[in-house]
Amino acid sequence: MTTGPETQEDSRQQRARPEPPRPGLVFIFSGGAPMFRPVPLDGGRLVLGREDAGGQPLPDERLSRQHAEVRHEEARWHVEDLGSRNGTSVDGVQVLARRAFSEPRVLRLGNTLALFHEDVRRLAGADVQVAPDSVRGPGFNAALERVAAAATAGETLLITGESGTGKELAARAYHRAGPNARGRFVDINCAAVPASVAERLLFGSRRGAYSGADADTEGYVQAADRGVLFLDEVAELSPEVQAKLLRVLETREVLALGASRATPVDVRVCSATHKDLRAAVAAGQFRADLYYRLAQAEVRLPPLRERPEDVPWLLAHALRDSPTAPSVHATYVEACLSRPWPGNVRELLGEARRAARDATAAGSRSLRAEHLDPEAGTALTPPASPSAATVTPDRATVEATLAEHGGNISAAARALGLHRTQLYRLLQRWGLGTS
Structure with missing residues (x-):
């Protein structure tokens, strides 16, 4: 027989159980403009139309009053077109009646786009923030929050991520959030510095230290005193420079080339790489002790394919400064969402501007799927034999x-x-x- 205390314990355990996920849609484009609206499937079902999409209308004249129905049952998505005038498609393929999908990504209704999402609860309170220099959706904002936390704690930060994901943007956020925010932000691309001059560029030199050194020269480390030193592509540093950088981090002093006495520096160090630095350590290509000094905190920036809700906003951001740029059509956004974009944000912005120029030159007022270059956003592979x-x-x-x-x-x-x-x-x- 169950006793009173056991019943209370059972009740506490039931309350502690996590809620099941709430599948839903995230509307990201409608009426020719980007948007961000997570909508749960109440009871696993959602009927969509022009005047009602999760309790709110959508600004798309091509939507029918009752356009489509979306269900989520037994880990599968079911999409049914309800006799709409302008069609329903999933991942670019038209749905003529009812269709089941295992892992769909993009739903299109007329000129409205939505993403399928397994749990929209995680997006509660989230938004897409547009700044003069960036677009920050929920995924990127979450990474920047971890960057700010590392800066506030006074930790060194290693930023990892693919090329074009915004590592310099994250490094500048680290600078703004930390105790040295009023100091200089000094950035150096380690891959662009010849090994023969890396030491004197980083740590400075004294007059007479080498042939032609007729004056004392400040290095990047000294320039970043009371500020932040950003070492981009840090994996490219030579072993000799790695050893000297480690000493700077350990002693908070820098010894210039040709100097007999080190000088103290107050510098916060943020580094970045698109390589697997742990693998480089294991292969003997990067010092383990330096890695642990640089990576007191480590933040991975998500690639663009993991933040599809940002794509419509990035396209609008790319074309905002051109008064003659064509309007962005849903088909262009949909086509962009179907590609992996290995060059990430940098590649997408460049392609959008190129496509807009070509569309304008052709007299088109609208940027559509046919304006997207067939090779843009696709994986770089050698030509096949x-x-x-x-x-x-x-x-x-x-x-x-x-x-x-x-x-x-x-x-x-x-x-x-x-x-x-x-x-x-x-x-x-x-x-x-x-x-």
Whole structure:
């Protein structure tokens, strides 16, 4: 028989259990403009239309009053077009009736785009912040909060992430949030500094230290005194410079080339790399003791493919300074969302500006999917030899493979040896829906 105290304990355990995830949609583009609106699927079901998308209207005239229904059942998403005038698609493929998906990414209704999200509770209170120099969605903001925490604690910071993810932006946030915010921010790209002069550029030199040294020269470390020294591509430092940098961090003193006495410095150090620095340590290419000094805190910046909600805002940001730039159409945003963008934000911004120039030159007032370069945002691979070139499958093979994999686009593309985007294009070419 259950006693009173046991019943109370059971009740406490039940209250402590985490709530189940709340699947939903995140609306990111509608009416020709970016937006950020997480909407949960109440009861696992959501009917979408022009006047009601989670209790609020959407500014898209191409939406029908009742456009589509989205359900989440048994770990699968079900999308049904409710006889809309302008169609419903998932990841670029039209949904003609009702269709089930395992891992969908982008829902398009008319000229409105939304992302499928397994748990919109995590986005409660989140937003996309647009600053003069950046666009900061929930994922990037979370990383910047960890950067600020490291700066406030006075820790050295190692920023990791792919090229183009915003490492310098994060380093400047570290500078602003730390105790040396009023001092200088001195940045150096270690990969661009020749090994032969790296030591004197970093630590300075005294008159007569080498041939042609006719005056004392301040190094980057001295220049950053009472400020922040940002070492970008820190993995490229030579072993000799690594040893001397370690001594600066340990003693808070710097010995200039040719000097007999070290001078004290108050410098906060932030470093960044796109390489795996732990692997470099294991391979003997980077000093372990320096790594631990530089990485008292370590923050990884998410690549663009992990922050798709930022894409519409970044496109608007890229074109904001051009009074003649065409308006961004939903098809262009949708096409950008289908690509991995290995160059991340830097690559996306550059491509958007190029596409806008080409669209304007062609007399188009709208930036659409056809203006996106076929190679933009795709993985960089060496050209295939004729014998290794991909053979385009015929329609019957594609239909059979899709049926074999239950209509799962990603799985079928892998089985066919194609990128998912290539398979989408074939389906569109042949007019194959997903019903």
